[in-house]
Structures are given as structure tokens and as C-alpha cells.
Amino acid sequence: MNKLLFFAGLKEIINADYLEMDLIGKTVREAKAELLTTYSDLPLNSVMTAINEEFALDDDIIEKNDIIAFIPPVSGG
Template sequence: MITVLLFAHLQEQFGTDKLTINETELTVAALKEKLEKEYGWNQGQRVMIAINEEYAMDDDVIKAGDAVALIPPVSGG
């Protein structure tokens, strides 16, 4: 299983702060597609993705037991 942590407005969009994905391995790009199909997530949103607290690219592989964070842009001032 892969744990997906959600922050800021993504918690509202998904209705939770954490998702559990029943996969043993998939790429970041495949995770994005899965979230779009199963949860209606709009991939056009600019978010950073981290695997085990390290920023990841679309071709990076997520493995069972990993924690993935979807981090939306932060603004302030």
C-alpha cells in the first residue's frame, strides 16, 4: 500500500487528509492518472509531489510502504 498525504485545499477537494492506494509499485505519472480517474483530481493543478520527503518527477517510482505528499503552491505576504 502507498499512503498519499494531502495538504491545503487538496484536503477539501478529496474530503480527507490521507489516501491509501492499493498498489505495490507505480510511477508518479501513473499515480496522477489514478487520482484523476478515481477521484476526479484535476492534474492541471500545480502541485509538487514528494516521495518519502524528497521531491519527485513523473518518472520516479513509488513503492509499497512509501509516503507520497501532494503539496500545492504556497503564497503569502
């Protein structure tokens, strides 16, 4: 099982701080696609993804007990 963390406006879209899903063996890209089947309004094409607090690429593989974070772009001044 994996814990998925969402930040800023993303957690408002899913109406939770995190989700738990079994994504073991899937790529980050596949995880995003699976999320979009339920939460089609998540802007996952513009977010940064981290696995266990390290930035990840879409081809990175998710392993057992990994924590995946989705971080939207930050703006400000």
C-alpha cells in the same frame, strides 16, 4: 500499500487528510492519473510531489510502503 498525503485545498477536495492505495511499481505520473479517475477536480498538474519527504519527479517509481505527498503551490506575502 502506500499512504497518500494531501495538503491545503487538496484535502478539502478529497474530503480527507490522506488515502491509502496500492501504487507499488507505478510512476508518480501514473499515480496522479489514477487519482484523477476518482477525483477529477484535483489540480495535480500544478502540485509538487514528494516521496518519503523528498521531492519527486513524475518519472520516479513508487515502492512498497512509500508515503507520497501532494503539495499545492503556496502563495502569500
